[in-house]
Amino acid sequence: VQLVESGGGLVKAGGSLRLSCAASAFTFKDYYMSWIRQVPGKGLEWIAYISGSGKTTDYADSVKGRFAVSRDNAKNSLSLHLNSLRDEDTAIYYCARSSWEAWYFDLWGRGTLVTVSS
């Protein structure tokens, strides 16, 4: 049972990036999934979730209107599209398997680092 993120890297402020998360060894479509980020050496910040069907999403105010979460249940894959990136978006981005309505996170990937340079 694991989650593996990819797609991180260095991007200029104002630019865009797409993160991916590959899930394995569990019934992906049955779970809400979330993205959570962490500035290196700092705390955790939940930023988005998507329901198992993909019909319901929600975002933290800090990324609403700039980031978009999606999923492909046929490919057991979760994505996060990051647009209009800012310096303060620099962080490690984790995907996490979530409980119903994402009130807790019971399986995390190892994360992928996004660095935004101005």
Place this chain on the structure above:
Amino acid sequence: SYVLTQPPSVSVAPGQTARITCGGHNIGINSVQWYQQHPGQAPLLVLYDNSDRPSGIPERFSGSNLDNTATLTISMVEVGDEAVYYCQVWHSNSDSRVFGGGTKLTVV
């Protein structure tokens, strides 16, 4: 927005009991989760719904949540328990998922 307050650090000797608090307004009416994060690793859920342990988490980890304070208790602390611990709630009133600032547990 809802704020969770944790002490920056807690120190305990091996074999003793560590208690890490998480303060929030009426946190007792919310479900509290606790995560353990070792350096360079992803967080690991150690308690959910205040006191339930996921599979594989030792019974040494327990929790309580009352009024304005939730507490993670680790009994018979081991060197391997040294990590940063984060509390988290889903604050239904604001529909926000909030983490505390984290507490570094040092085993000395």
